[in-house]
Amino acid sequence: MGRVLVLGNAGLDLTLRLPRLPLKGETLLGDSTGRAPGGKGLNQAVAAVRTGMPVVFHAPVGHDAHADEIEAALKAEGFAGLELHRMPNASDFSLLMVLPDGDNSIASAGSCAAAFTAAMAHTVAATAAHGDVMAVQGNLTKASTEAALIEAKARGATTLFNPAPLWWDVRPVLAHCDVVVMNSGEAQTVTGRSEPAEAAAFICDQGAGFAVVTLGAEGCLTYDGRVLHRYPAPVIEAVDTTGCGDTFCGVLAAMLADGRAHHEAVALAQSAAGLTAQRPGAFAALPNRAEFAALVAQHEAGR
Template identity: 65%
Template sequence: MGRVLVLGNAGVDLTLQMPRLPEKGETLLGDDAGSAPGGKGLNQAVTAARTGVQVIFHAAVGHDAQGVQIAAALASEGISELELHRVPYSSDFSLLMVLPDGENSIVSAGSCAAALTVEMAESFAANTNAGDVVVLQGNLTQASTRAALGTATARGATTLFNPAPLWWEVRPILPLCDIVVTNRGEAREITGFSDPTDAAAALCQLGASVAIITLGAGGCLTFDREGTIRHYPAVRIGAIDTTGCGDTFCGVVAAELAMGLGQETAINLAQSAAALTAQRRGAFTALPSRDELATLTARIELARSGDGAAGED
């Protein structure tokens, strides 16, 4: 069994339930304000660890109370190797504005994640082996992201890149990606194609081996270098808050691939796990528990064996 190695961000999520997004110059009141540990890297590492796979997670936090809060939250998650680099900035945070239909808009501060250097990234990835899955997001600088993915690729690991947030040119990184996971909007911004299938094909033409585009209630689709297209329908639910669904999806896909399961099983399990997240408020607080992930895994295995219905929830 391989390991999941996540290099990314760790911060604090501030959440507001909003009737709509504010107009330019407008002040709106939100409800149900909340605060919890967060960040794409942190959420993906925690989700992967809750599947039972061995997880290594490195991130950067500030010398402040928020950094202490983040470390305390992660201490009980069973992460095999946790390293939080202390850097001279306030710990990163995100403001999550959640709309009545469950969709969200997010604004993030990322000075700590951007402070992870090329040397740190190379040192992190130098510990990878064949069979490991290395996961990065778009929070680091392009140079550090390239260094980590390049080193991991040279060592034979599988690389999974979730490029959000998009704040630098992603295309040069794609040849280092075995798997790239984006949502519909991110794929359009990277490739210029509005149609998800066309965008997925373009991501592979730009160098990714496999492109996965998540489509919310529409499930997801995959495209590979051989031109094979596959659509995975979503689990039917009543979504309350879609915050963190993409992180749950990426964490589970990485974990299942590290365990040696195939892409189809990994994606089906990841979509079921993301559906659980969408039915709860928040991101970190909505991530599936160990017991829930174990139940989903058992259900998928039962379906694969032919003793259960593949479409059951």
């Protein structure tokens, strides 16, 4: 059994429920608001640690009260290691606009994540070892992300890359990735292929070992360069899909570090994401330890 090392962003999620997205120049009133720790890195790290696996989380934050709030929440999660790198910037945040059908749009401020250097990322990844899973997202710069992937892979860790949000060309770093997770829209943008199966094949053609394309209510598909698998989504009534991708990635990383086969890790990640979709918010909707233990028990009973 290895560890999960997550390097990514951490901030605050400000949630606003809206009847629709505002038009250009329009002020639109929402009917409720929320506030919680967030960021793709943070959510994935929390989803992973709630599986019971040892997780080490590194993230850049500011020197402000928001960072103190984030740190206090994370200390309650029981990480094997937690290092919040204090940067000379305001802490990052995201505005989550949630629509009545549970779909969402997100706008983020990421000056702390952008300021995290390649040298810092290399130092973090140098702590990886054989059997560990190193998980990174798209919030950091290309240079920092690439440095982390290369160093972790060189040390025998499995590298998992979830490139959202897409703000730089991710194709050159795919060759350093053992596992790549994208949703269908991201996969089309990165690969130029509108068919998810073709997009997954393109990702592997670029050097990735295992591609996962998530399809929302249609489940997901995987490709390992030889075999294409499709996984149906659990039948649920979605309330808010905000944190589903992060739950999926965090649980997938944890299950791979636990030594589970790809198909089993993906199935558990999909089931956990289904739990998140049935609740509002992102951080508050991540499955807790008891819920995940029940998922594992149900999965193993159904073998």
